[in-house]
Amino acid sequence: NDRLSTEVFLGRNELDDSQVTVGDPDFGDFQISINRDVVYLGADDSRQGNDLNYTSNLIKLNMQYLAGNHVITAGFERDELDVFNLFVQHSRGGELDFFDDSGRGGLSGIDKFEQGLPDRIYYGSGGGTNNVNDAAAKFKSEQTTFYIQDEYFFENIDLTVVGGLRYERFGTDDKPAFNQAFTDLYGFANDATVDGVDILMPRIGFTWNKNDTTTIRGGAGLFSGGNPNVWISNSYSNDGITNVQLRQSFDDSLFNLPLSGAGRPGFDVPQALIDGVASVTADDASTSRMALVDPNYKQPNELKFALGATVDLPKGFTLDTDLLYSVQRDSAVYRDIAQQVTGFTAAGSPILSNVVGSENFMLTNSNRNADTLVLSASVNKKWDNGLETTFGYAYTDAEDISGMNSSVAFSNFTNVATLNPNDPLPGTSEFETQNRFTFRLNYKTELFSNLQTSVSVYGVYKDGQSTSFSQSGDGVEANNRNRRSLLYVPMLNDGAVVYDERFDRQAFDEFVSSEGLARGQFVRRGSAGSRSSGRIDLRIDQELPGFGDLKPKVFLKINNVLNMLSSDWGGQYDAAFVSEQVVGSSVNDAGQFVFEQFNTPETTDLLEDISVWAARIGLEVRF
DSSP, rough: OOTTTEEEEEEEEEEEEOOOSSOTSSOEEEEEEEEEEEEESOGGGGGGGGGEEEEEEEEEEEEEEEEEEEEEEEEEEEEEEEEEEEOOOTSSSEEEEOOOOOOGHHHHHHHHHHHHHSSSEEEEEETTTOOOOGGGGEEEEEEEEEEEEEEEEEEGGGGEEEEEEEEEEOOSSOOOOOOHHHHHHHOOOOOOOOOTOOOEEEEEEEEEEEESSSSEEEEEEEEEEEHHHHHHHHHHHHHSOOOOEEEOOOOSTTTTTTTSSTTTTTTTTTTHHHHHHOOGHHHHHHHHEOOOOOOOOOEEEEEEEEEEEEEOOGEEEEEEEEEEEEEEEEEEEEEETTTEEEEEEESSEEEEEESSSEEEEEEEEEESSSEEEEEEEEEEEOOTSSSSEEEEEEEEEEEEEEEOOSSSSSHHSSSSBBBBBBBBOOOOOOOOEEEEEEEEEEEEEEETTTEEEEEEEEEEEEOOOBBBBOOTTTTSTTTTOOOOEEEEOOOOTTEEEEEEEOOOHHHHHHHHHHHHHTTTTETTOOOOOOOOOEEEEEEEEEEEOTEEEEEEEEEEEEEEHHHHHTTTOOOOOOOSSSSSEEEEEEEESSSEEEEEEOOOOEEEOOOOOHOOOOEEEEEEEEE
């Protein structure tokens, strides 16, 4: 049947990927704070037990049928995953944190390190066994997809309309280990999965060739982001039984504590932590530092609207313009269900305390929406002499609820600047580049007879990404000294803030003035900028005489030409990750912020690896 075409695709993918730390893998992760900086020694906590193995079996069936002016497409896909994910932090040597309290009259991080006085020690392994492999997440899951669409051509007006539906469903028969102690504490089970989570996504689009010089296109639809297995895996290994994570503070020095194994400080964690993990059973499971999935979890999705046009202008120029507006719905977030709002500061921000359990992170959905608007335009021109140029500009105003920039539940929970970590508000996305200018120049000629020479130059200049001004989380959030609490900017005489005698108020006031911050309110998330970046790349290709079907050419690629011309040029920058702490603070009994230390913020990080130029010469042969 020449009207019907079908396609069958079968695929299998196997992965065995382990992460190996630099240096001695048995020496613990030492984090020594020096003012706002941290010195890291030893094996980082996330690579002390890290091995991912999975097998993916994929089947795709696709059908296309022609019926008059209709092109009907339908299909089925099923992706089956078999996962072994070993991700056990702190399992060899643990993590030891030494905080810098010198600004408050206490010991510095270095002093504590020299005396063997960590503020806290982490250790984790397989519950009941201290065998790290027993803590791995092992589960099977599948994603099933059906889709159908109809593409119809209105011949009399040269208009093509496409409409369709896409349905996705997640399934699994495997559950995390049931934790009775957690269920007794919270009143619901910890073993929920994404089994049965589904979403129906309608979409429609059009392309209208208005005339010989103008094409208009647009569409609207619901879109989803794929399989959330990287987050789901946390609930299988952090169930309070399988992977037990303990954190403890000790009054004595490491040099005096009973240590496990050979008793080597830095290599062997305190015996009390080993015994704590060994004592865990299904009947006496941990109810802290767990990860779980909301029984009512929904698949995050975006509602998108697009409109664009391509216009052929006089003298051979072509203009492309596009508008994209999207609304994030049911955004994935983590909540610490142990914490609840138990009060408010004098400035009006919530104070969260542990009410039931400690540090239990649930993957759930935000009930708030986040909007994004993208406007872009480009102009292209081709000349008869082989030169082609393209200039482009894009404007982006992007919000999100949480960056969800980690595979770890705890990190996803803490890596967002907010006032209420259990209910973050929409804010400027850390991935936003507000203004971006680009150009591309291509030139083709024949310096040698019948042998093409081509030169390509690409350049970009873009705004820096956003970050947030923050202050300490001490006193406003349980279990967290993270610097992600949004900064309060007080009035000159503000009853919500008192100042420690060591606080440099003049420098702080100068900072507020230079940044133009509004007083008497909290800063918005993502309202701090970072340095812009520019870059030019060059490629030159020269064809060589061939032999039969062999078509060789040599090429020269230079990345970051600006840095090659001057070491002061071509720097590539990123914003400070999540936030930049401006004020070290605490909360007194009256709910007032106590501003204890001012830190001159540095919102820009230099990305050294891509800020230097690199050149490559090569030979390419096609046959």
